[in-house]
Amino acid sequence: MLVVNGRPRHEPGARRDGPDGERSVGLKQIPDTPRKSPKRSTPMAGQPVTTRIVLASRPSGKPVAANFRLERETVRDLAEGEVLLKTLYLSLDPYMRGRMDDAKSYAKPVEIGSVMEGGTVAQVARSHNTAFKAGDIVLSHSGWQSYSISDGTGLQKLDPETAPITTALGILGMPGFTAYAGLRNIGKPKAGETLVVAAASGAVGSAVGQIAKIYGARVVGIAGGSKKCDHLRQELGFDVAIDHHSSDFPAQLAAACPNGIDVYFENVGGHVWSAVFPLLNDFARIPVCGLIAHYNETSSVSSGRDQLPAVMRAILRKSLTIRGFIQREFADQRPDFSHQAGAWISEGRLKYKEDIVDGLENAPEAFLGLLEGKNFGKLIVRVAP
Numbered sequence: 001m002l003v004v005n006g007r008p009r010h011e012p013g014a015r016r017d018g019p020d021g022e023r024s025v026g027l028k029q030i031p032d033t034p035r036k037s038p039k040r041s042t043p044m045a046g047q048p049v050t051t052r053i054v055l056a057s058r059p060s061g062k063p064v065a066a067n068f069r070l071e072r073e074t075v076r077d078l079a080e081g082e083v084l085l086k087t088l089y090l091s092l093d094p095y096m097r098g099r100m101d102d103a104k105s106y107a108k109p110v111e112i113g114s115v116m117e118g119g120t121v122a123q124v125a126r127s128h129n130t131a132f133k134a135g136d137i138v139l140s141h142s143g144w145q146s147y148s149i150s151d152g153t154g155l156q157k158l159d160p161e162t163a164p165i166t167t168a169l170g171i172l173g174m175p176g177f178t179a180y181a182g183l184r185n186i187g188k189p190k191a192g193e194t195l196v197v198a199a200a201s202g203a204v205g206s207a208v209g210q211i212a213k214i215y216g217a218r219v220v221g222i223a224g225g226s227k228k229c230d231h232l233r234q235e236l237g238f239d240v241a242i243d244h245h246s247s248d249f250p251a252q253l254a255a256a257c258p259n260g261i262d263v264y265f266e267n268v269g270g271h272v273w274s275a276v277f278p279l280l281n282d283f284a285r286i287p288v289c290g291l292i293a294h295y296n297e298t299s300s301v302s303s304g305r306d307q308l309p310a311v312m313r314a315i316l317r318k319s320l321t322i323r324g325f326i327q328r329e330f331a332d333q334r335p336d337f338s339h340q341a342g343a344w345i346s347e348g349r350l351k352y353k354e355d356i357v358d359g360l361e362n363a364p365e366a367f368l369g370l371l372e373g374k375n376f377g378k379l380i381v382r383v384a385p
């Protein structure tokens with residue numbers, strides 16, 4: 001069964017005060033300012049204007065709307081081998097917070113003034129590349145902009161008849177694969193074991209819990225708020241769901257795991273990890289997928305008591321496996337995943353929920369909300385109708 005929250009968060013036309021609706025609260029807009037074009041081509045009359053959101057400044061701690069800037073630019077003409085892509089959907093993901101900093105990481109930061117990075121589903125609007133024709137739908141990484149030009153590298157054609165195209169950004173895309181890869185290679189849940197996952201109603205966590213159920217584990221999901229917890233139990237079949245905002249959250253978690261925790265799929269860190277840590281069983285496996293509770297921290301050393309000695313003691317004493325991973329290191333398993341996940345979805349064993357926000361100009365606000373748990377399901381921006 002498909003669970004899609006396609007309800008626009010913003011009524012069409014609401015909060016739009018420019019003639020093109022391209023304005024948003026707190027976003028500085030630069031009106032149509034055609035830039036100097038590359039030598040090989042010149043902007044032509046009738047060329048589309050791209051709206052794009054660039055990184056205006058690096059955040060210090062929690063990002064704010066002023067860290068983004070909305071710009072508009074006339075798209076240049078295509079060179080041979082290039083395609084013009086019209087963005088239909090933009091994926092918003094927690095990793096984008098890391099790209100806003102210039103700290104050393106596994107991926108390069110977005111430069112100040114550059115378009116924010118992001119996965120997209122786009123339609124080929126024009127093609128000077130024999131591999132693509134106008135109308136093709138592709139998975140791209142063209143970022144927070146309404147039009148982009150590509151030489152075709154890395155574009156993946158999508159068949160809208162096979163699956164809704166938004167699923168390429170969620171359950172059948174990078175987040176779904178992250179869940180699969182982390183479980184298959186690190187978590188390895190067995191029948192009867194207890195698996196705990198945090199950010200459990202999100203794109204990764206919801207897939208983790210459901211796949212672990214398919215593997216026969218008992219699944220405890222942790223999420224923010226009763227609506228998300230009800231969804232985990234009632235729609236996704238989790239055995240238990242706990243609200244991490246509850247004042248007695250650690251006690252509730254302990255009560256929900258009477259036999260301890262065998263697999264903890266770490267998406268969050270922070271107070272959730274603190275509650276999980278004492279409950280870990282001998283030989284527990286912990287795929288460290290994300291630490292969203294720490295993404296806005298400005299210091300590399302967390303405040304409070306140094307937990308490292310206790311963690312190291314537990315790793316030794318309980319023979320824990322704690323393994324960080326980035327999904328792309330398991331890229332060779334992607335075909336297996338696509339095949340398997342497609343089958344699970346059609347059998348009704350793997351469900352998904354999408355949280356779709358209308359309008360590129362609303363991407364910054366939606367992204368800031370993601371970092372505070374305001375999204376409910378895979379967060380996607382509908383850029384073009």
Ligand SMILES: NC(=O)c1ccc[n+]([C@@H]2O[C@H](COP(=O)([O-])OP(=O)(O)OC[C@H]3O[C@@H](n4cnc5c(N)ncnc54)[C@H](OP(=O)(O)O)[C@@H]3O)[C@@H](O)[C@H]2O)c1
Pocket residue numbers: 093094095174175178199200201202203204205222223224225228267268270272288289290291292293294325326327328370371372373374375376377378379
């Ligand atoms: N390693 C990889 O290759 C890889 C790939 C994709 C994603 N990830 C990571 O996986 C995690 C989940 O990503 P996603 O795309 O599925 O996002 P998501 O769950 O759809 O959205 C993020 C969720 O995190 C929770 N959250 C935010 N701030 C929090 C805080 N301070 N404390 C506790 N919970 C907080 C919120 O859920 P609640 O309201 O339920 O708290 C929020 O809805 C992220 O850490 C992300 O970086 C890693």
